[in-house]
Amino acid sequence: MPKVRLVHAKTTQLMGSQANNQKTLAEIVQDECPSLAEGAVFNPSPFVPGGHAQTIYAFLGFYFYYAHSLISPRFTREIFRLSDGGIVDLDWALCENHTERPIVTILSGVTGTSCDFYVRRCYNEFVKMNYSVLVVHSRGCGSSKLTTPMPFHCGLTTDYREVINSIHARLPNCPLLGLSFSLGANIMAKYIGEEGEQCPLVAGIIVGNPYDMYKVIQHLDSRLFSLNKIYDIAILNFLKTAFNNNKEAIASAPIDFNVPNITNSTTIMEFTEEMTRKAFGYKSAKHLLDESSSGPFLDNIRIPVMFLNSLDDPICIEPLITYEKFINNPYLMLALTEHGGHIGYMGGTWPTSWIEHPVSQFFKAMLKHNAPAAQ
Numbered sequence: 001m002p003k004v005r006l007v008h009a010k011t012t013q014l015m016g017s018q019a020n021n022q023k024t025l026a027e028i029v030q031d032e033c034p035s036l037a038e039g040a041v042f043n044p045s046p047f048v049p050g051g052h053a054q055t056i057y058a059f060l061g062f063y064f065y066y067a068h069s070l071i072s073p074r075f076t077r078e079i080f081r082l083s084d085g086g087i088v089d090l091d092w093a094l095c096e097n098h099t100e101r102p103i104v105t106i107l108s109g110v111t112g113t114s115c116d117f118y119v120r121r122c123y124n125e126f127v128k129m130n131y132s133v134l135v136v137h138s139r140g141c142g143s144s145k146l147t148t149p150m151p152f153h154c155g156l157t158t159d160y161r162e163v164i165n166s167i168h169a170r171l172p173n174c175p176l177l178g179l180s181f182s183l184g185a186n187i188m189a190k191y192i193g194e195e196g197e198q199c200p201l202v203a204g205i206i207v208g209n210p211y212d213m214y215k216v217i218q219h220l221d222s223r224l225f226s227l228n229k230i231y232d233i234a235i236l237n238f239l240k241t242a243f244n245n246n247k248e249a250i251a252s253a254p255i256d257f258n259v260p261n262i263t264n265s266t267t268i269m270e271f272t273e274e275m276t277r278k279a280f281g282y283k284s285a286k287h288l289l290d291e292s293s294s295g296p297f298l299d300n301i302r303i304p305v306m307f308l309n310s311l312d313d314p315i316c317i318e319p320l321i322t323y324e325k326f327i328n329n330p331y332l333m334l335a336l337t338e339h340g341g342h343i344g345y346m347g348g349t350w351p352t353s354w355i356e357h358p359v360s361q362f363f364k365a366m367l368k369h370n371a372p373a374a375q
Contacts, residue, residue: 004040007326007334014304014331014370023369025304029333032365035358036306036335044339045351051312052227054344057351058117075114075135079144080163086150088159089142091135093123102175102367103132103167105201107160107184109208109343110238113142118181118207118343118355125356129364132174136163146246149253153276154183154213155292157191164191168200175370177363178204181343182315185209186294192305193297203366204305205359208343210316214289220315221267231315231342236268243275255279298325298332304370306333306362308355310340 012025023031030037048057075091082088091114095101104126108116114123114135126133137144138152139159152159168176178201180188185206192199210216220232243250243262251257255278265271272285282288309321326334335358337345347354 002042002338004036004042005336006038007323009327009330012330028365028369033361035361042337042354043347045346045348048346048351051314051341054341054346055314057346058344082159082162084148086139086148087144088139089137089144093133095130095132098132099171100173101130101132102177103134104177104179106135107180107188109182109184110235112184113137121353122356122359125360129360136160140242140246146249149250151250151279153280154186155190157187157194160187160191164200175202175367176200177202179359180206182208189294190297193300196300197302199303201303202370203303205362206305207308208316209294209307211295211321213293214286216316217268217289221269228314232268236271239271295322299329301329301331304331304366306335308335310337312339313342315342
């Protein structure tokens with residue numbers, strides 16, 4: 001049976017003095033999170049076999065098989081103005097008594113939006129739990145355009161930090177939770193590590209985290225004759241589209257951009273070298289990717305965070321997971337599944353999303369033990 005494997009320290013803990021009882025993090029997961037506990041099973045659908053099929057189906061197949069999810073959730077858009085003059089789009093779905101209830105803040109994948117399938121699936125579960133949902137878009141994404149020359153990159157945490165600080169000040173009685181996927185997972189993990197003991201989030205779930213951005217991009221760019229090249233091309237096209245939509249704003253910076261080289265980039269590394277690293281003042285693409293990777297920041301995380309990775313993820317390959325980080329930090333847990341691809345997790349006989357079950361169980365348990373007033 002394809003059982004879930006948990007990696008964590010011998011002794012785990014919650015948030016010190018904020019914890020509501022003496023149970024450890026691992027004990028809470030074992031007792032109250034049946035989709036994540038030792039012995040839990042994720043069975044991939046026989047119609048979606050293998051990591052590539054799981055990954056591609058989750059991004060494309062739902063258009064045909066999950067038409068109901070294409071109906072726009074009841075989001076209200078807020079244009080959030082950043083301190084440097086930039087803006088990010090915030091999509092809100094407020095629950096009843098929203099000034100006292102938990103808020104799940106979501107960071108999606110590359111140029112991801114509130115329309116992403118896995119975001120919608122989790123959103124539906126949070127609605128049942130009477131949690132508010134806040135989807136935070138990257139600069140220049142979510143149908144908005146840049147208002148400054150500064151774009152986004154895979155390790156940019158300043159914008160999310162400003163949003164979280166603002167929400168925490170505006171709604172001080174609402175426990176804040178963090179949910180992230182793929183590129184957003186890297187940003188959120190890095191942010192939580194940067195904040196350390198000052199992190200305002202109660203808990204986080206980080207799905208499909210790359211851990212080492214340079215090795216991931218190398219892995220994708222070098223696979224010329226494999227299915228992995230599909231992801232490389234897709235991500236590159238997303239990046240080029242975001243650049244083209246904001247070309248005038250980015251090019252207005254006093255930086256020596258070579259626009260033809262940017263638009264003609266054939267790999268993610270080339271695009272990063274020609275545009276992103278110049279925009280942010282890094283010496284090279286490798287310098288930016290190394291500095292942006294969340295792996296080195298895991299040691300400093302001081303809130304309970306569940307990382308969820310699949311061993312057949314064709315993008316975030318398993319050797320990049322630093323198991324020692326989870327063994328040495330009592331606030332972290334890593335749930336490994338044998339199957340699921342890159343944020344696919346389509347189970348059951350007829351392909352059905354699984355990801356919302358561990359997410360909702362973990363958040364409910366963490367709020368019960370860390371923020372009892374929010375229940």
